[in-house]
Every structure is written in C-alpha cells, then in structure tokens.
Amino acid sequence: MRHLLRSMMLSAVAAAFVTIGGCAPKPIGLRSVDTGAGTLAAAREYLEGRWGLLSFEVHPPEHDAIQVKGEGTLLFDGFGNLEMEIRTDETTGQALSEAGIPLEKGRLSVKGRTAVDMAHQTLTFVPHGQPLIVPPSGPLAAIHPRYWTVEGDVLTLGTKDNLGNPTTVGRWRRQGP
Numbered sequence: 001m002r003h004l005l006r007s008m009m010l011s012a013v014a015a016a017f018v019t020i021g022g023c024a025p026k027p028i029g030l031r032s033v034d035t036g037a038g039t040l041a042a043a044r045e046y047l048e049g050r051w052g053l054l055s056f057e058v059h060p061p062e063h064d065a066i067q068v069k070g071e072g073t074l075l076f077d078g079f080g081n082l083e084m085e086i087r088t089d090e091t092t093g094q095a096l097s098e099a100g101i102p103l104e105k106g107r108l109s110v111k112g113r114t115a116v117d118m119a120h121q122t123l124t125f126v127p128h129g130q131p132l133i134v135p136p137s138g139p140l141a142a143i144h145p146r147y148w149t150v151e152g153d154v155l156t157l158g159t160k161d162n163l164g165n166p167t168t169v170g171r172w173r174r175q176g177p
Contacts, residue, residue, distance in 0.1 A: 047076045051155055051172035058168050060099040068092055074172050085109045122147055
C-alpha cells in the first residue's frame with residue numbers, strides 16, 4: 001500500500017510541474033550561442049590557434065621601454081587555455097627580470113585560462129598553479145586584464161597600468177590552427 005501511495009504522490013508532483021510550468025521542465029543553463037562577427041564565439045574562434053611573435057615591448061615605470069629580442073609562440077585553444085613562451089638572450093632576460101617579469105633559463109613562459117570580454121576587448125587571465133587571490137606584481141600579473149586588437153592576421157595583446165598606460169605590448173602573427 002505504501003508503494004502505491006508513494007507512486008501516486010510522485011505522479012501528482014510531476015503533473016504539478018507540467019501544469020505550473022506549462023510544459024516539461026527545461027535543463028538549466030542550456031541556451032543558444034550567438035555566432036557571427038562581433039560575438040564571443042567569433043572572438044574565441046579567431047583567437048584559437050598558433051601565433052608567432054613579431055615584437056614584444058615592456059614599459060617599466062620610470063624607465064625606457066625594453067624591446068624584447070627573441071622568438072616566441074602563443075597558443076589559444078577552444079577551451080580558453082592560453083600558453084605563451086618567449087625565448088630571449090641573457091641581456092634582455094636580465095632587463096625583464098629587473099622590470100618584474102621573471103624568466104627561467106632565458107624563457108618567459110606562462111600558462112593559464114582566459115575569459116574573453118567583447119565589450120572591453122579584454123582577456124582575463126588566470127595562471128595555472130597560482131591561487132586566485134595573488135597580490136599584484138609586475139606588468140604581467142594576473143590582476144591586469146589583457147587588451148587585444150586584431151588587424152588582418154596580426155593580434156596585439158598587452159597590459160596597462162592603473163592610469164591606462166601600456167605596460168606590455170606583444171604583436172603576434174597567426175601561424176596556423
């Protein structure tokens with residue numbers, strides 16, 4: 001008898017959901033994604049792939065800009081992961097370290113997740129292996145959004161200080177998917 005009453009109650013609850021909602025409940029969080037020029041999907045698709053370094057500058061406060069001599073690769077995948085590696089000479093590496101950008105064996109290497117903000121043309125970057133609450137330090141600190149622009153097959157990606165002055169400017173050319 002209890003089984004029968006329980007079954008009838010579950011049927012009544014299910015019928016109430018259908019009646020109240022006007023139809024069967026829909027899964028939460030599923031919606032169509034806007035596509036086309038100017039959309040988040042278009043930005044992610046554009047950024048996805050392999051990029052080769054054209055130039056990289058660091059603008060330390062109260063010092064001359066550092067023109068980074070070296071080679072580099074920037075990778076974006078379809079899941080918002082970003083990997084950047086720049087290999088440079090010892091002199092440039094020393095100047096970068098003094099500007100607050102640590103290098104390891106002549107390499108600037110960062111990996112993390114990104115979130116694209118189309119309205120402000122920024123990427124929020126969260127490095128892998130670092131806590132989400134980290135005191136800001138250096139021009140590449142995660143607290144600084146990455147500003148990006150696109151001209152043809154060239155991506156300009158950089159950071160700015162609190163006054164809006166550039167602290168880093170990297171220019172990258174698409175190399176492939």
